[in-house]
Amino acid sequence: MTRYGMVVRIKPDRLDEYKRLHAAVWPEVLQRITACNIQNYSIYHKDDLLFSYFEYVGENFYADMAKMAADPVVQRWWEVCKPCHEPLPTRAEGEWWANMEEVFHCD
DSSP: OEEEEEEEEEOGGGHHHHHHHHTTOOHHHHHHHHHTTEEEEEEEEETTEEEEEEEEOSSOHHHHHHHHHHOHHHHHHHHHHGGGEEOOTTSOTTOSSEEOOOOOOOO
């Protein structure tokens, strides 16, 4: 299992909309998340940032993320959510949510 932390800015005028969307995530999106070997997935908010945490339990993260990205329902979900975000300028090429370095973990 690999832990992932990611961050993106939330546009202040879109926070309520983002919370409303995530109070009722589409069932097909939730099913795809599970099918792509993601578990224990959470999103947190503080100031103008969203922080996501999830655990990947599969064998090939990049292949699973490609499956996620190819799913038409997930693509529509992202199109609904993306206007709420402002990606960090320091994110890596190809990232929307910027990957974070884990600096501490305690079980």
